[in-house]
Amino acid sequence: MSSSPRRVVVTGMGALCGLGNDIDSIWKKGLEGQSGITTIDYLVTKGLPITIGGQVLDFTLNPHLLPAKEVDRYDRFILFALQGALEALTMANLLESPSSTSLNFYSSPAVGVILGVGMGGFPFTEANVSLFLEKGHKRISPFFIPAIIPNMASGLVGLRFKTQGINYSISSACASSLHAIDASFQEIRYGRHECLITGGVESVLTTLPYSGFTSMKALSKGILGPEKSSRPFDKQRDGFVMGEGAGILILESLDSALARKAPIIAEIVGSGVSCDSYHITAPHEEGEGASRCMQQALSMAKALPNEIDYINAHGTSTPLGDVAETKAIKKTFGEHAYKLNISSTKSMTGHLLGAAGGIESIFCLKSLQENIIPPTINLEEAGEGCDLNYTPNKPVSRKIIYALNNSFGFGGTNASILFKKYVS
16 A cells, blocks of 8 residues: 555546436536426326426436346446446546446456445335335345345446455435545555546435425425526525436546556545534534535645635535535635635536535536536526625636535535646
């Protein structure tokens, strides 16, 4: 294990969400300010009061990933993990061929998988509970447990791509993906692995999670229509909109990436983690834990607050959360907070829960590549206490050197990752 930190870079990305089933589609629609929020027919038929979400439409698993007879054995979030990993590994030029699931550079023990999963296999669980109540225990699938456990997302990715390094999933609510990226960053930074498949996945657009969040009064009622319902920092925001999907990254040591002439997207230069120790669901009112988290990321990177160009905010569209994050940004950046570009891409994708940090890190990375800030849509009049530049409704061209991604979760858990434009 290396005694001094190594540089860590991103060489591949893969994603699915309500905006599309690949990076190019998602980025294009994001810059156009499109909404991926729709009405979910299944929830309508079940009679739920809230029936909108950012659902992945027209999803078909690549046939090279699983035999057709095995696809139905796994919950949807696990299939998202496989598909996202395939796109990311392909972008990183790490597969032997377009139809291969074998790596072409690293030995298997040098590659690991750490994925964030917030809630696990609710759709498969609900289906099997219904079957149990109607027909008894003998009708439960023998694949029930492997289909729902959160670590099967990383486990099946490791199995299909033949990795033999570290392999586990992290569950820390809506910070799961960024915690997974942070853990992967540290694995490579200190020399235990050369390459990690990381990020996060989630798919819980089904009755129990909707019923639970509705009882908490956490979800938007969608009274302005599905496309207008997710409106971070806006005066009319009334809760978050659930989404599903995946955001997968390939992290590598810089030395190894250079050795194989990999396409380097950006560098990870800092990370921060903290806990509010304040409330099980509400953020600290002054954003103290969130601010400490961002300060840690800047300190690790030896970056000054006035060097940061863009923040992809946690920005969930909740009355308390958006104000608390705004206060945290002001506490961290001082007067520079007003010179930053901030956006919440949840306005377009909805809140992907455990996958949020993965997909939003990809928005940061694309922004670094193309020097464009994606917008916060549906921001018509800023709410009280929300007085920063949230990049309302239209993308903004800006030279970007540093991009910061925030994720905060129930239990008071916080994570921040700082990306930097790669310079050799």
